[in-house]
Amino acid sequence: MTQKRTKNEFWAWFKAIGLAVIFTMGVRYFILSPVVVKGASMEPTFETGDKVIVNKVGPRISDYNRFDVIVFETKAAEHYIKRIIGIPGDHIAYKDDVLYINGKAFDEPYLTEYKEALLDKGDFTYDFTLEEQLGEMTVPKGHYFVLGDNRRQSKDSRSSDIGFVSKDKILGTAGFVLWPFERLGSKH
DSSP states (O other), X not given: OHHHHHHXXXXXXXXXXXHHHHHHHHIIIIIXXXXXXXXXXXXXXXXXXXXXXXXXXXXXXXXXXTTOEEXXXXXXXXXXXXXXXXXXXXXXXXXXXXXXXXXXXXXXXXXXXXXXXXXXSOOSSOXXXXXXXXXXSSOXXXXXXXXXXXXGGOOSTTSTTXXXXXXXXXEEEEXXXXXXXXXXXXXX
């Protein structure tokens, strides 16, 4: 009897551990996934070495929104983290360090810290229009125009290497720092 009981107990543990592993893998693959930030392109929002949680399911239920921070795969199979500035149909321009979307000026409070530090050192974001950068008047359907928060050190949609980001290349939204603990919490 003891041997049978031990065998049943072993199989119960085996099933429980197996289900836990399958559940964890399912959550990581379909719902939430950690990504490590590399580089200074999203400072001060995210710093190099931050481990952020990517929400893979939320944006699949609804659309990505302007100013969402996303993680996407590039043509070089690398993962980048950037902020959506332009959604399909938008015309994007920068003039005198002010963002214009469809001719309307937009405030970018997440850039305030950097802009204040550069008061007498020129514009934080150089002047450009969408047509000058990528030869398009508006963001194409199914694509997004993204910029890093650290505009002077960001490789983003302004570069022809990245250009517009296709919706099917987006892994999800990022907004929560998991590590290091002193930066733990929501960032937007």
